[in-house]
Amino acid sequence: MRTIDWVTDASGHGGDAGWIELIDQTALPGELRVLRIATVAELVAAIRSLAVRGAPALGVAGAFGVALAARQFAADPAGLAAAVHAIETARPTAVNLASGARRAAALLPRGPHAVLREAYAVRDEEIASSEAMAVRGAELVSELCGPRPRLLTHCNTGGLCTVTIGTALGVVGELHRRGALAGVIASETRPLLQGARLTAWELARWGVEFRVAVDSAGPFLMARGEVDAVILGADRICANGDVVNKIGTFAHALGARRAGLPFLVVAPESTVDPGTPGGSAVEIEDRGADEVTALSDAVNPAFDVTPHDLVTAIVTDRRVIRLDRGEKP
Structure with missing residues (x-):
């Protein structure tokens, strides 16, 4: 199974509207728990608590987080900017979190659909990257x-x-x-x-x-x-x-x-x-x-x-x- 992904229904199929699902790494090895993340605040909390961690996974989390923000703050430009900043800075050391968020945020002028497409691209590139590195x-x-x-x-x-x-x-x-x-x-x-x-x-x-x-x-x-x-x-x-x-x-x-x-x-x-x-x-x-x-x-x-x-x-x-x-x- 994937550590983190975008989900729209119980079958796990991706789509334009939905939420993030990620394995809660704080529960392992005792329990394989999957968190449903529907807001930016929930994602930032998951990042800070290390429920999701690891540089590549954080890059994907950052990109999908901006996709959440694009919908959550669609009518609130100031709130959207603050949300993107909160995602970028949730943890300061790993470069991937901020770069994934910024990459998705660059598509904000084109609307939520374009942002999510870019977040999917970040995810897919990380999967291909893992295969090549192995x-x-x-x-x-x-x-x-x-x-x-x-x-x-x-x-x-x-x-x-x-x-x-x-x-x-x-x-x-x-x-x-x-x-x-x-x-x-x-x-x-x-x-x-x-x-x-x-x-x-x-x-x-x-x-x-x-x-x-x-x-x-x-x-x-x-x-x-x-x-x-x-x-x-x-x-x-x-x-x-x-x-x-x-x-x-x-x-x-x-x-x-x-x-x-x-x-x-x-x-x-x-x-x-x-x-x-x-x-x-x-x-x-x-x-x-x-x-x-x-x-x-x-x-x-x-x-x-x-x-x-x-x-x-x-x-x-x-x-x-x-x-x-x-x-x-």
């Missing part, structure tokens, strides 16, 4: 690691973070289908356990052999020879190749460099942001302390920046960028 990434992993590698991944990069297949986890799935994967270590991804909850749920559904490890164990497992490569996604890739991704990514990159392992980033071309020169220019979302502890104050950055010189390669739906050879996004 194949291109699997070929690169096989080239760098040989047959049946053992991979470590971080956060969730499967169909839940896109629409269907995924980014880095899509590569894992493709290797599994080819019989070219020995197994996966999924980092828990604290504090909200997207790896232990979401990645583990997807890997189990695919029948992939995996183990869950606490985040801090990753570099040690690499040093001990239990990992052949690190593969993960990105919320933003800067012009110089710096990678902004879930907190903990930087530590895994350092561990991979120390162990001499490939560190591979898989993300759609839409995540490459040529307008951001480097990671220091990115606003890092800081989430509430209650996600970490109820006993004291806490610092809770949701993302970190991995310097480009620690990245072996970036795989998008269009190309492989070998940063280890001096190539740039």
Whole structure:
């Protein structure tokens, strides 16, 4: 099933008038719950609560959100502008949310029908992108690691973070289908356990052999020879190749460099942001302390920046960028 889509009736068929349906990722793995989103306020709440998350899925959410806004505020230009801004800024770090919303919003002068057509295009491009990344990434992993590698991944990069297949986890799935994967270590991804909850749920559904490890164990497992490569996604890739991704990514990159392992980033071309020169220019979302502890104050950055010189390669739906050879996004 699709992580997010536009729906007009119980059969799930798309159309010009309707609502957004998305998998509530906060309920997994205990319950597969689908949310019906009929207003911009509901969508913004779903984005902020991480009911929908992952850069590509957020891009689709942004585009469909503007389609909702075009109908909800058809007779209220000021309300429409405020709604589009609220969608764009619901989470600040991932570039896809704002770019998806702006892409759909550019069609607002042509009316709601044109906006929804563009949102469908964003969705369909993300589906095609996942398919292309899975194949291109699997070929690169096989080239760098040989047959049946053992991979470590971080956060969730499967169909839940896109629409269907995924980014880095899509590569894992493709290797599994080819019989070219020995197994996966999924980092828990604290504090909200997207790896232990979401990645583990997807890997189990695919029948992939995996183990869950606490985040801090990753570099040690690499040093001990239990990992052949690190593969993960990105919320933003800067012009110089710096990678902004879930907190903990930087530590895994350092561990991979120390162990001499490939560190591979898989993300759609839409995540490459040529307008951001480097990671220091990115606003890092800081989430509430209650996600970490109820006993004291806490610092809770949701993302970190991995310097480009620690990245072996970036795989998008269009190309492989070998940063280890001096190539740039």
